[in-house]
Amino acid sequence: MKSQKLYSYVRKAVDDFGMIEDGDKIAIGISGGKDSLTLLYALSGLKIFYPNKFQLVAITVDLGFGIQDLDKIKDYCKKFDVEYHVIETQIADVVFEQRKESNPCSLCAKMRKGALNNKAEELGCNKIAYAHHKDDIIETMFLSLIYEGRFHCFSPVTYLDKKRLTVIRPLMYVPEMDVIGFAKRYELPVAKNRCPVDGHTKREYVKKLVRQLVKENPGCKERFFTAIMNGCYNMDK
Template identity: 65%
Template sequence: MRLQQVLSLVRKAADDYEMIQDNDKIAVGISGGKDSLTLLHALNGLRRFYPKHFELHAVTVDLGFENLNLEEIKALCESLDVEYSVIHTDIAKIVFEERKESNPCSLCAKMRKGALNDAIKQAGYNKVAYAHHKDDVVETMLLSLIFEGRLHTFNPVTHLDRTGLTVIRPLIYMNEADVIGFVNKHQIPVVKSPCPMDGHTKREYIKNLLKQLNYENPGVKERMFTAIQNGNMKGWPVL
């Protein structure tokens, strides 16, 4: 997928859900994976022509794994002229060594988001952009349905009352396959997650389930996404 196609989808999401206002200061959470790096490229490209001016800052929460190398990410941010910060934490030690969580992903995600939100709030940013794409939206709905017995997924825009920050998700119109195509076409340096749980979670199970459903029933993922958009779910205004 070409950058122009990515920008078109990201602008449509931003416009449809009013994600960006004039003089926003937006921090992009950078894990080093394909999704967050695609989002960084997209927002960097968007800010050059979008009618509403906004600032951009890339931020990585270092969980404390010893084998995390961020040099290529730093070089990429320099080439894009985007300020880059790394927040160093002991989250990995707390989750895996001290707490020895049987379900570490939930606690890790909560602590990671907390560290990110606190840091960008102190730096004066009012919004944080997460790199959730269309597959993530549908997968989260299936996770909630199957394991929690409720119809729920994250919203395109979420206001965090405790911090005063607003979370935006500009990639929600992109398929994961489009993200992979973009990263491969432009040879974007992806950093593999050092987490030992990577690829061994309930979300990975749901991802494979959705892939199978879509293979057996072509278009089912798109229909699920449309159902979310039109289903009067909280935080999803009908367009």
């Protein structure tokens, strides 16, 4: 995927759901993975030509899993003239050593989001951009269906009352394969943290399940997404 196609996907999501308003200060959560680095590239490019003017800051929550080389990410942010902050935490120790969670992802995500929200608020941001792409949305729907018994997915735009922050998901129309291709084409400085359960989660199980369904039923992924758009987001497009 080339940059112009990425901008097109993101512009459509931003316009369809009114994600960005004039004067916004948006924090981007940078995990070090391909998704968040692609989002930073997309919003930095969109900032140049989008009619609503906005600011960007990048924030990494260091979970404490060990050495995560963030130097290239710092340089990457500098390239786009985006202010970069790293929050040091002991989340890994709390989740895996102190609490010894059998389902660590839930607590880890909650603590990570809390740290990110607090820092965004401290920096005067009114919005946070998450890097959830199209496949994330489909997988989340299946997770909800299988484990919660409901047809549900996170919203493109979510207002957090307690923090007075709005969460936006500008990559929602971008397929994961396009993100993978984009990261390779533009040699994004991926620096993933070393989570010991990476690749062994319920989400990974659902990812494989969707992959199998697509293999047996070509085109069904698009139909899943259409169902989510109509059922969860009440879109007629």
